[in-house]
Amino acid sequence: MSEQNWESVTVIRKSGTRPKVARKEADVTRARRTGAEIQTERKTQGGTNKGATGLHYQQLAKIDYANDVVAPPKVKADTAQAIRKARADKSLTQKELATKINEKPQVVQEYESGKAIPNQQVLTKMERALGVKLRGTNIGEPLGPRGKKK
Template identity: 50%
Template structure:
């Protein structure tokens, strides 16, 4: 008398069809392409299946070379420009916040320009020139900004 208690169940083993023997049905696309000479062994991606940085190992080396090639840090605003901004702003009785609002920049940007910590941006300097009426670029920094040239 054979009962379910006598039968053996193996977990994790799947039943395979007879004759397959666990082998694939045919060559893969890579094997077929290699057989006809469409690709060589060197064409196969060597890092396939690895969890490596997408940018590749050269990214860090190139970034390091870029940092080494920097001869000097970017130039900061000259102290004369910061002083001219501060004097022009005080002449108009504007706070840094007021000037920032007029040129649509944060007050911190104005503070950085006045202290000489900012990297000069021609667009911001141009906006400040128009509001303050003082030259902040080129020669004669601090001089009154002339109106449109007349012919």
């Protein structure tokens, strides 16, 4: 048999030297004082699983260069007027209508003044409580009977 050398050491895996990642500002400051080489990178998609695509940057540039700020759509004047008229016909106060539809009185006030951003669920509740169409065509007309469509 051959003679074995028990004194030699065989390293199976040796981890390569990896650059140290400084997570704290104090580590970066300490490295600057010692004169160590510092490399900084800024992550554009930090904390997300999305990859950076060309389309993403185009969308960001489009947003950056857009000068017009579009205000969200408000309740139309004819809808606001139909709400006021139907509420007055039923001789309800804004507070009573709000109680009927389980909303705050301020919501009814905003819809009647035309300052509210339309919410389909709130408009549906108002339609049912007032018995008047508030969406689509024929705004202000009485609601038809509920039932199956043919």
